[in-house]
Structures are given as structure tokens and as C-alpha cells.
Amino acid sequence: xxxxxxxxxxxxxxxxxxxxxxxxxxxxxxxxxxxxxxxxxxxxxxxxxxxxxxxxxxxxxxxxxxxxxxxxxxxxxxxxxxxxxxxxxxxxxxxxxxxxxxxxxxxxxxxxxxxxxxxxxxxxxxxxxxxxxxxxxxxxxxxxxxxxxxxxxxxxxxxxxxxxxxxxxxxxxxxxxxxxxxxxxxxxxxxxxxxxxxxxxxxxxxxxxxxxxxxxxxxxxxxxxxxxxxxxxxxxxxxxxxxxxxxxxxxxxxxxxxxxxxxxxxxxxxxxxxxxxxxxxxxxxxxxxxxxxxxxxxxxxxxxxxxxxxxxxxxxxxxxxxxxxxxxxxxxxxxxxxxxxxxxxxxxxxxxxxxxxxxxxxxxxxxxxxxxxxxxxxxxxxxxxxxxxxxxxxxxxxxxxxxxxxxxxxxxxxxxxxxxxx
Amino acid sequence: xxxxxxxxxxxxxxxxxxxxxxxxxxxxxxxxxxxxxxxxxxxxxxxxxxxxxxxxxxxxxxxxxxxxxxxxxxxxxxxxxxxxxxxxxxxxxxxxxxxxxxxxxxxxxxxxxxxxxxxxxxxxxxxxxxxxxxxxxxxxxxxxxxxxxxxxxxxxxxxxxxxxxxxxxxxxxxxxxxxxxxxxxxxxxxxxxxxxxxxxxxxxxxxxxxxxxxxxxxxxxxxxxxxxxxxxxxxxxxxxxxxxxxxxxxxxxxxxxxxxxxxxxxxxxxxxxxxxxxxxxxxxxxxxxxxxxxxxxxxxxxxxxxxxxxxxxxxxxxxxxxxxxxxxxxxxxxxxxxxxxxxxxxxxxxxxxxxxxxxxxxxxxxxxxxxxxxxxxxxxxxxxxxxxxxxxxxxxxxxxxxxxxxxxxxxxxxxxxxxxxx
Numbered sequence: 101x102x103x104x105x106x107x108x109x110x111x112x113x114x115x116x117x118x119x120x121x122x123x124x125x126x127x128x129x130x131x132x133x134x135x136x137x138x139x140x141x142x143x144x145x146x147x148x149x150x151x152x153x154x155x156x157x158x159x160x161x162x163x164x165x166x167x168x169x170x171x172x173x174x175x176x177x178x179x180x181x182x183x184x185x186x187x188x189x190x191x192x193x194x195x196x197x198x199x200x201x202x203x204x205x206x207x208x209x210x211x212x213x214x215x216x217x218x219x220x221x222x223x224x225x226x227x228x229x230x231x232x233x234x235x236x237x238x239x240x241x242x243x244x245x246x247x248x249x250x251x252x253x254x255x256x257x258x259x260x261x262x263x264x265x266x267x268x269x270x271x272x273x274x275x276x277x278x279x280x281x282x283x284x285x286x287x288x289x290x291x292x293x294x295x296x297x298x299x300x301x302x303x304x305x306x307x308x309x310x311x312x313x314x315x316x317x318x319x320x321x322x323x324x325x326x327x328x329x330x331x332x333x334x335x336x337x338x339x340x341x342x343x344x345x346x347x348x349x350x351x352x353x354x355x356x357x358x359x360x361x362x363x364x365x366x367x368x369x370x371x372x373x374x375x376x377x378x379x380x381x382x383x384x385x386x387x388x389x390x391x392x393x394x395x396x397x398x399x400x401x402x403x404x405x406x407x408x409x410x411x412x413x414x415x416x417x418x419x420x421x422x423x424x425x426x427x428x429x430x431x432x433x434x435x436x437x438x439x440x441x442x443x444x445x446x447x448x449x450x451x452x453x454x455x456x457x458x459x460x461x462x463x464x465x466x467x468x469x470x471x472x473x474x475x476x477x478x479x480x481x482x483x484x485x486x487x488x489x490x491x492x493x494x495x496x497x498x499x500x501x502x503x504x505x506x507x508x509x510x511x512x513x514x515x516x517x518x519x520x521x522x
Numbered sequence: 523x524x525x526x527x528x529x530x531x532x533x534x535x536x537x538x539x540x541x542x543x544x545x546x547x548x549x550x551x552x553x554x555x556x557x558x559x560x561x562x563x564x565x566x567x568x569x570x571x572x573x574x575x576x577x578x579x580x581x582x583x584x585x586x587x588x589x590x591x592x593x594x595x596x597x598x599x600x601x602x603x604x605x606x607x608x609x610x611x612x613x614x615x616x617x618x619x620x621x622x623x624x625x626x627x628x629x630x631x632x633x634x635x636x637x638x639x640x641x642x643x644x645x646x647x648x649x650x651x652x653x654x655x656x657x658x659x660x661x662x663x664x665x666x667x668x669x670x671x672x673x674x675x676x677x678x679x680x681x682x683x684x685x686x687x688x689x690x691x692x693x694x695x696x697x698x699x700x701x702x703x704x705x706x707x708x709x710x711x712x713x714x715x716x717x718x719x720x721x722x723x724x725x726x727x728x729x730x731x732x733x734x735x736x737x738x739x740x741x742x743x744x745x746x747x748x749x750x751x752x753x754x755x756x757x758x759x760x761x762x763x764x765x766x767x768x769x770x771x772x773x774x775x776x777x778x779x780x781x782x783x784x785x786x787x788x789x790x791x792x793x794x795x796x797x798x799x800x801x802x803x804x805x806x807x808x809x810x811x812x813x814x815x816x817x818x819x820x821x822x823x824x825x826x827x828x829x830x831x832x833x834x835x836x837x838x839x840x841x842x843x844x845x846x847x848x849x850x851x852x853x854x855x856x857x858x859x860x861x862x863x864x865x866x867x868x869x870x871x872x873x874x875x876x877x878x879x880x881x882x883x884x885x886x887x888x889x890x891x892x893x894x895x896x897x898x899x900x901x902x903x904x905x906x907x908x909x910x911x912x913x914x915x916x917x918x919x920x921x922x923x924x925x926x927x928x929x930x931x932x933x934x935x936x937x938x939x940x941x942x943x944x
Binding site for chain 1: 545546548549580583584586587588589590591595596597598599600601602603604605607608610611612614615616618619624626628630631675676677
């Protein structure tokens with residue numbers, strides 16, 4: 101139960117695809133909502149994803165119908181958004197079955213206005229009067245995640261992590277007490293429990309650290325949703341849908357200066373096993389070539405992660421290395437090679453490497469604790485993990501290592517920061 | 523190709539669930555639309571059903587989520603209407619794949635306004651400006667069948683035969699040249715070819731005869747869609763989606779007096795094997811009891827078909843027999859038995875019979891040809907078919923017979939009216 105929350109406050113409860121994966125689970129979620137309403141929290145808004153697997157099924161049908169289409173069209177968004185629509189109808193009906201009056205709502209009703217980028221739209225605004233009216237009439241609003249509409253009333257979808265983003269945007273518009281992300285894990289952990297058995301649930305996190313954890317391969321929350329929550333200062337709660345009401349969970353909020361000072365040096369260790377590296381050699385002197393490379397890659401909408409630039413002392417021969425996700429390797433290489441058509445760059449040499457992983461330590465405390473990077477390099481070296489690239493910021497240290505050593509590297513770092521202290 | 527139709531005329535093409543049953547079929551339909559557009563008919567509006575089986579799947583999920591719900595709610599309509607939404611997205615994408623620009627449109631966009639009877643809504647009006655705009659921009663509009671919205675913008679569904687009704691209503695609003703119902707049979711036949719092998723395709727039918735054929739068990743068109751077409755004088759064309767362009771089909775229109783005179787005496791034979799009979803005995807004299815029975819049954823929204831009322835000469839004992847669909851038998855019996863609480867009716871006796879079928883001959887020509895009923899009774903008697911009840915009107919004669927003799931009765935009547943003449 102929400103013991104810290106006044107009953108006058110509003111809450112957004114978001115339920116993901118596995119949480120609404122079959123009729124039985126939908127009924128169990130409805131039972132939970134009914135329990136909270138009966139206890140007096142009646143300003144709850146429910147946001148639902150499509151049933152697990154449904155969006156992929158619809159995307160698959162779309163590809164079969166038009167294998168060569170670009171699939172960022174209004175037709176695509178109309179078909180793909182149907183999964184959330186079904187979940188809304190089912191959840192609303194399940195609430196009725198539990199004696200809770202409800203109001204099923206789609207994007208066109210709430211006026212979840214977005215830009216016109218089909219398949220990856222961004223939310224501009226949400227009207228809250230339908231939600232407030234539902235509450236006034238004693239109803240629980242049930243809202244379709246992942247979808248929006250353009251000003252011309254055409255359906256859009258929000259892309260990856262879309263339903264979480266819908267929930268946070270709605271919570272921001274409602275100035276909700278918090279936005280609860282109900283999922284299939286208990287919260288955010290200090291490392292992935294699948295390969296670090298001693299990983300611990302993190303009870304409190306600040307937005308910044310959460311963002312780095314998400315960006316570095318922590319799969320619980322999508323960066324976009326955390327960014328939006330940070331921007332609007334919406335507290336997030338990540339919990340297991342089918343866990344007990346009082347089970348431990350992760351709360352994500354703004355720490356404030358005082359709390360930030362007390363934050364642990366390192367909050368979590370992440371591992372990203374989807375890393376490929378491109379090394380470009382024989383660059384002419386000066387920064388123009390480097391700029392050409394990254395503007396060409398950015399133009400293809402490829403995200404570059406770590407960049408290592410070894411400037412040679414004599415200034416005549418130059419090289420640059422950078423990492424991308426594996427599926428971006430081929431287009432990135434093509435982008436770089438296309439520069440050879442420029443006479444100055446015709447000598448470019450491009451090499452690639454794919455069996456790589458990136459292990460990172462993230463935490464607000466690094467800002468004030470010197471020597472964290474040294475501890476990391478030292479621990480990895482002692483355990484014979486080969487470090488291929490390094491990237492550091494105020495709150496994270498990332499090392500690219502051979503893929504075969506990735507899990508070991510994560511275990512080593514988790515041991516140093518979370519286990520040796522005990 | 524539409525050789526009779528000027529290229530300035532508009533056409534509504536409706537494709538049913540089996541016609542859009544998988545991605546390959548959707549592509550084949552899109553290819554047909556593209557062919558007609560290329561030939562110059564560019565004012566085509568496409569209306570689609572949900573993929574075959576999809577609506578049943580969604581209804582099944584709804585029942586699992588709330589087994590005791592009444593399922594005529596906005597939640598139900600939101601979930602169940604998603605099937606057509608997916609078809610619209612897929613068809614629109616398939617048209618693009620065939621190089622045809624398209625405009626996917628849902629009920630809330632076209633403002634297909636209905637009443638608020640969820641699950642069985644009736645259309646009040648449709649805006650046509652989105653369609654006209656699409657044509658103006660060289661696009662083929664693709665419209666979701668089966669769905670509408672209330673004035674409060676809530677999704678409704680139209681109940682059985684809903685997508686056909688959507689198509690006819692749109693054709694009426696557009697004053698279209700005709701409304702094409704693309705389905706999995708070649709058209710309307712003189713009898714069901716599954717048990718009358720010599721059944722023939724009917725090339726031309728008037729609305730009235732079509733209505734009787736539909737109501738009496740012909741499964742190709744739903745009565746509601748034919749009624750709407752008749753009301754707005756929208757010509758219907760029933761054809762096989764995947765038949766050749768020039769294949770024979772059924773055209774349904776207003777005959778006018780002259781053509782009506784030339785209409786065949788009997789246009790078709792139908793068989794309804796879903797017939798149950800209730801006989802009520804020991805009724806007090808006078809019409810009050812009869813009125814009570816049928817008002818009680820109507821109150822339960824049960825459709826009564828044939829009524830046979832044997833008025834006794836002495837006026838003291840009275841009885842009435844009537845037929846209903848089998849699934850309505852139990853509630854109908856309960857409704858009648860509930861009348862026993864009235865002191866005058868406490869002696870009512872109720873008997874039921876279920877193994878029945880109804881064979882009917884339908885045609886405009888009966889109006890002017892005396893003796894058709896006699897021909898029918900004579901033919902059935904000669905072939906030892908037992909006639910249990912009879913009902914006649916200006917354009918049909920129906921006989922209730924034992925279920926085991928139903929198919930034989932249909933074959934006998936088809937023989938008399940369609941085969942002996944040859």
C-alpha cells in the first residue's frame with residue numbers, strides 16, 4: 101500500500117506486456133487496482149502496454165504485407181497501435197469484473213499530441229480533463245500506452261520504451277505523486293542477477309545514475325522514459341507486478357545536494373554485450389576528417405558510443421576508433437568508406453572488430469571520490485581482463501573488453517564495489 | 523472491369539474477413555484495387571473487415587477476462603474493433619507496396635456517428651470530406667468496417683454483418699455507383715449449393731427478394747445491410763474476391779414495376795435448420811392471453827418467426843404455436859411460463875419441439891402468379907415431406923418440416939421451380 105502517499109494524490113500505474121500477457125494476469129492486475137481503490141487511493145490512472153508478443157506479431161504482419169516498406173508510416177502506426185487498444189478494453193472490462201467502474205481511453209480521446217514522426221513520435225502535450233472527469237465520476241481511467249495522435253488526428257506510435265514514456269508523460273501532466281512502472285523484475289539491481297549472483301536491489305536512485313545505467317545496458321527502463329521523468333521531476337517506482345504489496349522496489353527521484361553527497365560511490369555495474377568497434381587509419385592531419393566521419397555516421401542515424409582518438413605527435417598520420425551497436429556496424433562502415441570519394445580522404449583504411457563488450461561502473465559518488473577509475477583498472481588488471489578502450493565521465497567509467505571476458509569483468513567490479521565492503 | 527460505370531462515379535469495395543485473412547490475400551486484394559485505379563476508376567473507397575478469426579479471438583479474450591459481463595460496453599467495443607483497425611493498416615500498406623497512395627481511416631476520423639448501443643450500434647451519419655480529400659490527393663481511402671463512434675467520441679461496434687453495413691452506409695453517403703461486397707462465394711444462388719447441386723447463380727435480384735432470402739437463411743448478406751441498401755437505393759454487387767474480373771456475380775437493385783413483372787415467379791429456395799417450436803395450450807378465451815405471451819417474449823428480445831393460431835369454434839379452449847431460433851427456446855419457454863403467476867393463466871401448458879427446419883420459396887413473381895403455394899404443397903406431399911406449419915406472404919411461402927426432411931424438401935422445391943422448366 102502507498103503508506104507515504106496522501107490519498108488526495110494521483111498515481112500513474114503502468115503495466116508492461118508480460119503483466120497483461122494473458123486474461124488471468126489482466127484479472128490479477130485489476131484485482132490489485134481494486135484493492136488500492138478500496139483502500140482509498142481513488143486517483144489512480146492505469147497505463148497498459150500491448151499483451152506480450154502482440155506488437156511483434158503486428159509488426160511481422162506489416163512486414164509480410166510490404167517487405168520493402170520503410171514502416172514509419174501512418175498505416176504502420178494504425179496497425180501496430182491496435183495491441184494497446186485491445187489491452188485497454190480488456191483491462192477496463194477486468195476492472196468492471198472486480199466491481200471497479202472504469203473509463204477506457206485511447207490517444208485520440210486524451211489528445212496525446214505528438215509530432216508527425218510515425219514509428220518514433222515525441223509527445224508534445226496531453227489533456228488531463230478526461231482523466232479528471234473519470235475520477236470525478238468514481239471511475240479508474242485506463243489509458244493506451246505507446247500511442248499518440250498528430251494535430252491532424254492521425255495515430256502515431258512512440259517507438260521503443262513507448263508505453264513507459266506515455267506513463268511518465270501522463271504523470272507529468274497530472275502532477276502525479278509518482279509513476280509506478282510495474283514489470284517482471286523487482287526493481288533495478290546493482291548488476292544483472294543473471295550473471296552476478298550476488299547482485300542487490302537498489303532501493304533509491306537519482307535520475308542521472310538511472311539514466312547512465314539505462315544507457316549502458318541496464319534493461320529495466322528505457323533512457324527516454326528516465327529523461328522525461330528527470331525533466332519533469334516525476335518520481336518513478338519500479339516494482340514487480342505480481343510481487344507482494346510490501347515487497348522491496350526501486351524508487352527513482354531527484355536526490356538534492358545533501359543526499360547526493362551521501363550517495364554510494366558506485367550504484368551499479370552494467371554490461372553491454374552488443375559492442376562493435378571501427379578503427380579508421382590514414383587520416384590526413386587536422387580535425388576536418390574526424391568531423392567528416394562523425395557527421396557522415398550521424399547522418400545515417402547511427403549512435404556512436406565511445407570514441408578514442410590517438411593524436412600522433414608528428415601530426416602527419418592520424419587515426420580514430422569508435423564503437424557502435426553491432427547492427428549498425430555495416431552501415432557505419434559504408435558511411436565512412438563513402439568518404440573516400442573525396443580526394444583528401446581516398447587513402448582511408450577501415451578496420452572492424454565485433455567480439456567486444458563494455459563494462460561500466462556508475463554512481464554519483466564518483467564525482468567526489470578520486471581514484472575510482474584507478475580502482476577499476478587495477479581490479480580488471482589483477483584479474484587479467486584486457487582493457488581495449490576507456491571512457492570516463494563524472495559519474496561513470498566504461499571499459500571495452502573482449503566479449504569472452506565481459507561477464508567476468510562485471511563480476512570483478514561488482515565484487516570490488518559491493519561485496520568486499522561487507 | 524466496371525464496363526457499365528463512368529470513371530467519374532465512385533465505388534465502395536468491401537472485403538470480408540476471409541478476403542483479408544492473411545498477408546498474401548491482402549496483397550492480392552491490393553493488386554486488384556491497383557488494377558482498377560490504373561484503368562481509370564480512381565474514386566474507389568475500400569472497406570475492410572477484421573482478418574478471419576480475429577474478432578472471435580478478441581471476443582474470446584473479453585469473455586476470459588470477464589466471464590459474467592454483458593459485453594455490450596465501451597470496453598468491449600474498444601477491444602473488438604481493433605481487428606478492423608489492423609486490417610486497415612495492413613491494406614493501406616499493401617496498396618503502397620503496389621504503388622497506390624492510400625489513406626487509412628478509422629471511424630473517429632470519418633465521424634461515423636452512431637447511437638450509443640455498444641455491441642449493436644446503428645449508424646446515424648458519415649462525413650465524406652475525408653474520402654473526397656483523399657481522392658482529390660490521388661489517394662485510395664481505406665476504411666475500417668464494423669466500427670463507429672458516439673457523439674462523445676467513444677468507439678461503438680455495429681454487431682453482426684457490421685462491415686457490410688458500414689460499406690453500404692458509406693456508399694449511400696457518397697452516392698456511389700454501387701457497393702461491391704467481395705466475399706468467398708460467387709454471389710447469391712437459387713439454393714445452397716452444398717445440398718442442392720444444381721443451384722444456379724442469380725444474376726439480378728431486387729432488394730425485397732434479397733431481404734427475404736437473407737432473413738430465411740441465405741447466408742451471403744445480412745438483412746440489415748440489404749435493408750439499408752434498399753432504403754438508400756444503393757445497388758449492391760456480390761462477387762468472389764478472388765474470382766476473375768469478368769466472372770458472373772449477383773447484382774441487387776431496385777427492379778421498378780416493369781422489371782418486377784418480368785421477374786421469375788420464384789427467385790430462390792432457402793433452408794433454415796435452426797428452428798424450434800413452442801406450443802402453448804389451455805389458453806383462456808379472447809386475445810388478451812395471446813398478447814401477453816408475445817409481449818413477454820418480445821420483452822426478452824427474442825425474435826418470433828412463424829405463428830400459427832388455431833382458434834377453436836366453441837371459443838373456450840385456445841392454443842397457439844410459434845417458432846424461434848434454437849438458442850432462444852429456453853428463454854422463450856421461461857418467459858411464457860412466467861405468465862402462470864397471473865391467476866387467469868395459471869393453467870397454461872407449454873410443449874416444445876426442436877428437430878425442425880423451415881424451407882421457403884421466395885420471389886417477386888408470386889404476387890401475380892396464383893397457385894404457387896399449391897404447387898409447393900403438392901410437390902412436398904408427392905415426395906412425402908411432412909408439413910408441420912405454413913406461413914405465406916406476397917413474395918414467399920415457408921413450410922416448417924421435420925429437420926431430417928429439410929434438405930430433401932429444398933431439393934424438391936428447387937427441382938420444381940428451376941429444373942423442370944429446362
